[in-house]
Amino acid sequence: MISKRIIELHGGNIELISKEHLGSTFSVILKMGSEHYKDDDLLVEIDKENKLISVNNYENFQKLILVIDDNDDLRFSLKNQLEELNFNVIESKNGKEALIIALSKNPDLIITDVMMPLMDGKEFCKVIKSNFETSHIPVIMITALGDISEKVEGIKLGADAYLEKPFNMKVLNAYVHNLLNSRGILKKVTTNKTKDKFDSPDEKLISDLIMIVEQNMTNYNLSVDLLAEKIGLSKSSLFRKVKGLTGLSPNEFVTQIKMNRAAELLKNNKGMRISDVAHESGYNDARYFSTTFKKFFGKSPKDY
Secondary structure (H helix, E strand, O other): OHHHHHHHHOOOEEEEEEEOOOEEEEEEEOOOOOOOOOHHHOOOOOOHHHOHHHHHHOOHHHOEEEEEOOOHHHHHHHHHHHHHOOOEEEEEOOHHHHHHHHHHHOOOEEEEEOOOOOOOHHHHHHHHHHOOOOOOOOEEEEEOOOOHHHHHHHHHOOOOEEEEOOOOHHHHHHHHHHHHHHHHHHHHHHOOOOOOOOOOHHHHHHHHHHHHHHHOOOOOOOOHHHHHHHHOOOHHHHHHHHHHHHOOOHHHHHHHHHHHHHHHHHHHOOOOOHHHHHHHOOOOOHHHHHHHHHHHHOOOOOOO
């Protein structure tokens, strides 16, 4: 199926002659020259001064992308094209190896094939999205399977985008930049000291949410319902906005702010009791706080 589609994209066709007990012959017929291609189908060298890096002034060279595919040619091609856009790229041939890399390197974005040995892309995506330390990482899944149910399953597992082979690199680039730009909003807002100048309503929304959580840090009744009420959105609208802008659910978003607060307290108050840190971070159960902290940072509050 994938061979047929690739051949058709080149304006050709594939024929089959099959004889029982003798075998089958596949013939690929391709047109000569390039006149039959549309202008958009031809690869044009990119002007070095007008690379995609200039779009939104995005600092691609600071971003790390993990590419996972057991097909050496495709993986090599993706790596080369992403590096031409000044991304840092690391590779993996299977999901199991990639999982270790993702946990240790914390990439900004992951591009993974679906069909792979040891651990396939769907299982990999499920693990990544269920682990709090990696659930914020955008995942783009690519597959040779055109079945709608396959795409639906991938999206349900948490994939942020789904591409069917063969795909246009321009489409992949668009997904990469949109996902990275949206994830960058949270970082920009949290590092904005004045918090009074924003490039978009989305940035102001995230800033307002952070302020509400910080003002209600020790309010044990703080919930998604209360957050939605204070920000003036329905619960479902709040979920869609926060998930789309940060990659986190509202509960994960609140937990991240609380964990950052706890880490700040531990760094600046060496003699502070863990129970007091838990209270100041919005937890009335020190044991549950320690468990959440270890899951988030990979070490206990005491070790931290």
